[in-house]
Amino acid sequence: MDPTEEWYYKTFFDCGEFGFGLSTVPLQPLTDCPANAQFMDAYYAGQDGTPVKISNAYCIFERHAGNILWRHTEVTIPDIEITEVRAEVTLVVRMVSTIGNYDYIIDWEFKPSGSIKMEVGLTGVLEIGAVADNSIAVNHDHFLTYHLDLDVDGEANSFVKNKFVTKRVTDKSTPRKSYWNIVSETAKTEADARLHLGPLLLEDDYPQIRGAFTKYNVWITPYNKSEKWAGGQNREIQNKDIVLWYTIGFHHNPCQEDFPMMPTLSGGFELRPTNFFESSPVLKVRTIPHKHVNWP
Ligand SMILES: [Cu+2]
Known part of the structure; x- marks a missing residue:
């Protein structure tokens, strides 16, 4: 293949x-x-x-x-x-x-x-x-949510976030003052996996309450055929059949x-x-x- x-x-x-x-x-x-x-x-x-x-x-x-x-x-x-x-x-x-x-x-x-x-x-x-x-x-917004069932090498998957982290050199082993590294974090729950989009509206504004899923542009939830819209309940997601919701936002001026x-x-x-x-x-x-x- x-x-x-x-x-x-x-x-x-x-x-x-x-x-x-x-x-x-x-x-x-x-x-x-x-x-x-x-x-x-x-x-x-x-x-x-x-x-x-x-x-x-x-x-x-x-x-x-x-x-x-x-x-x-x-x-x-x-x-x-x-x-x-x-x-x-x-x-x-x-x-x-x-x-x-x-x-x-x-x-x-x-x-x-x-x-x-x-x-x-x-x-x-x-x-x-x-x-x-x-x-x-x-001025208005367009939000599109992609519902992706990512079964990579089988149903059980985990969501891993790779973060870039600055490290300060403290032991004088090198003239360099700092370097950067990748720190991997495996999300245990739905709340751990959310990634922030940065909405422009206040949280208590009505369109933002109605479209609360737009507060994050990545959500990970356990697979459930009946769930058609983004938004989590903070269930366990590690090593499970998970789906990724990706929201693309356009702030249109x-x-x-x-x-x-x-x-x-x-x-x-x-x-x-x-x-x-x-x-x-x-x-x-x-x-x-x-x-x-x-x-x-
Ligand atoms: Cu538009």
Whole structure:
């Protein structure tokens, strides 16, 4: 098995549970997705239980973004210079959900390094009000929560936080005054695992009470099929079947360039394997022969 395939298999995630699912819109070939994309339909259960079809709900394509996967020029050998470069080719799965005036472009990008990158792009029509001769748009937030069931090497998993810590040298063993180190902490309970986002609103303000999950951008909870929304109860999470809730927040201060159509604004995060593989999983990636390149 390809080592990255194994990682994807072990890093099981459920991308079918977007609250966005019902708002999925058909993708337009050649503009929503590139010419090399394949499209798939999707179905959801309608109000009366009958299946409702969304044509071209997903697209899947190889992305040749022009990025470097890895490279090195070896300059330390006398009289010889060796250069090896590999272009990055990734696999992207895309869907778009339109909710009111906004369109959310949701990408899952699978990289040869084993990294899985989640990206969401915000675009659409800015919601505005008219005040005398002017148009105004209010400051607002967008929060998107990803519900990730990370079963790495089986169901039992733990959440480990790696913190960078400054250490002062006190024993005069070296002229250096300090160094830095990594201190690993395994979260025992849900409260231990929360990571802070830093909300702008006061805690007793009504939108903040309603969206209290946005106070932290990472929550870890034990797997429970019926739980669909972020927010913990401080249960034990060490060596358990755990799920990770990642909340991406956008504090949107509208500007004139967002009116009337907002150019796509993107945010995201990356799941990167760390000490999972024995060595770099990209060594097997071949270079693209020049004769196979068709310039447009
Ligand atoms: Cu906005």
